[in-house]
Amino acid sequence: MTEQKKSKKRPISGWVVLNKPYDFTSTQAVGKVRWLFSAAKAGHAGTLDPLATGILPIALGEATKAVPQVQDGTKVYRFSIVWGSATTTDDREGEVVATSDVRPDRAALDAVLPQFTGLIMQRPPIFSALKIDGERAYDLARAGETVELEPRPIEVDALTVLEHGAEHSVLEVTCGKGTYVRSLARDIAEVLGTRGHVGSLHRAAVGPFSDEDAVTLEQLEAAEAGEARDALLAPTSAGLVDLPEIRLDAGQASAVGNGNPVLLTGAAAPANLDECWVSFKGKVLATGSVEYGQFKPRRVFH
Incomplete structure (x- = not known):
């Protein structure tokens, strides 16, 4: 029986500014996009957690050489803080490890936000991809080992409240590389004398790319392979406009x-x-x- 030929990979270059769906890993997204375009080479500019949605810039071909410039760009996130409980992962996927009956009012929340803007020190979540003696922190945490991560300097340009309620609030943050939104939620709650974790997370911008530029997997799949689908690519230069x-x-x-x-x-x-x-x-x-x-x-x- 003749072995089926593998599809030929194309030397296509450009950016897919993907609105990554919920419960989909960044690696899965890159694999899917690379397959849809039959691209010889692909990579992404900044990992998004599976539970996060939003802008995942995927570089094809020569655009992969511009990944560092996009990855180092300013990012905008919209996220909700669920008040009253802390989790192992600092988001809703983790096990609840502490609770509080305190629910901050809007004035109190607004008052503490200046503490989290500018150049600040932040302790990353123990469930993160950072390495400790060559091992990923999340692998050590899942194995039940005690994980100690040192605070690191990050830059937060702006932090505002979009919505506020007794059980959760929605905020928007503009920040630099290395910022963990899950840590922001955890730390803001602690300063307010309560507990909190991220309930939802959406990345609205990465470097030069924003929600206005984004396409969905459904749009890519619906476009006919070839010129119609290729037309959804942003040029390689789009990653360098900053x-x-x-x-x-x-x-x-x-x-x-x-x-x-x-x-x-x-x-x-x-x-x-x-x-x-x-x-x-x-x-x-x-x-x-x-x-x-x-x-x-x-x-x-x-």
Whole structure:
């Protein structure tokens, strides 16, 4: 019997700004999208918990080289705090480990939020992917071992209350990389003299991508394979729009394409930039830095 041929993988590049569904892992989402596009290469910019919904930027092909820039971008989350109980996981999936009859009013909640904005120290949840002596914290916690995680500095740009009720409140946070919303919920409740955990979590933005850009798995599946589905891709450059762009001429583009630095010319040419990207005729050529008027590529796109 002839063995069935495997589907040919395509060298397709771009971004799928996925609205990840509930109870679906980030790895599952990447696998599904990669299969739908028959993509040779795929990755994601920032893991979302299975119980979280929202923006999961999935990079195909050359766009995977821009994952670090998107992953390090500012994030916006909308989440609910369920008042009165703490759980092992700091969300609704965990076992209840402590309860409280205290229910904060809106004024009290608003009053404590400034303590959680700016540069603050945060203790990650014990059920997290952080490693302790080479082991994932959540693996140690599930095995019944005592997990001690040191507080880490995070940046919270804004934290506001969208809705407030006796049993739960909905908040929105704008924050930097490494922020755990589950820890925010836990810590806010403790400062208010009660207990709390995350009831729902939605990521509304990651770097340049937001809810307005998102597509669902249902939309991807409904689109006919080929041009119709490919039209739902954002270009590779969409992941870099938060960085300065430098447009090169043909000679400079040829040099950068071979991984070589080039001297930038013209009155508007920058002298120094920590991070930027260069293009030629609208196509991404490389990301890198500018030192003393010379662009030095770090990652070259093909």
